[in-house]
Amino acid sequence: MSRVWKWNRPVTVREVLEDLQKERSIAYTTVMTVLDNLHQKGWVRREAEGRAYRYEAVSTRAAYAAALMNDAWSQSDNPAAALVAFFGMMSEEQRQALSDAVRIVQGPETQEPTEPSESAEAREAATEPEQAEQPEQAEPTEGPPENPASAQGSGGR
Structure with missing residues (x-):
């Protein structure tokens, strides 16, 4: 390939x-x-x-790499720990690329405020049950679009 x-x-x-x-x-x-x-x-x-x-x-190298990472992460019995370990292996350049990618995926309307106090308040408000039901406080439920490489199965990877 x-x-x-x-x-x-x-x-x-x-x-x-x-x-x-x-x-x-x-x-x-x-x-x-x-x-x-x-x-x-x-x-x-x-x-x-x-x-x-x-x-x-059929798909790009980037789509293939993303599918591999998604497959590995989804098979973990502790996805949060797997992510922490993965992030710990990253170079500073890779962490910056990850940060840039998260900003792109989130889009401008979902980015947190820049002031730390506002950011903490927004997170607390989103976790309160009565606040979480309000549309302006709800977390997005839609995931990223399906990766074309992920539909190819795991054979040969």
């Missing part, structure tokens, strides 16, 4: 073979078999071109 993602366009077995042979010796039939297996698993789509096929990734 790395080679198919790297090219970022439909590729032939021959193109992938030539790219791989820059690093190691590999047979044409091996590359053909792997691409056929990826097609059968739904990871790539293919289109006939003469006597050969052109293969193209």
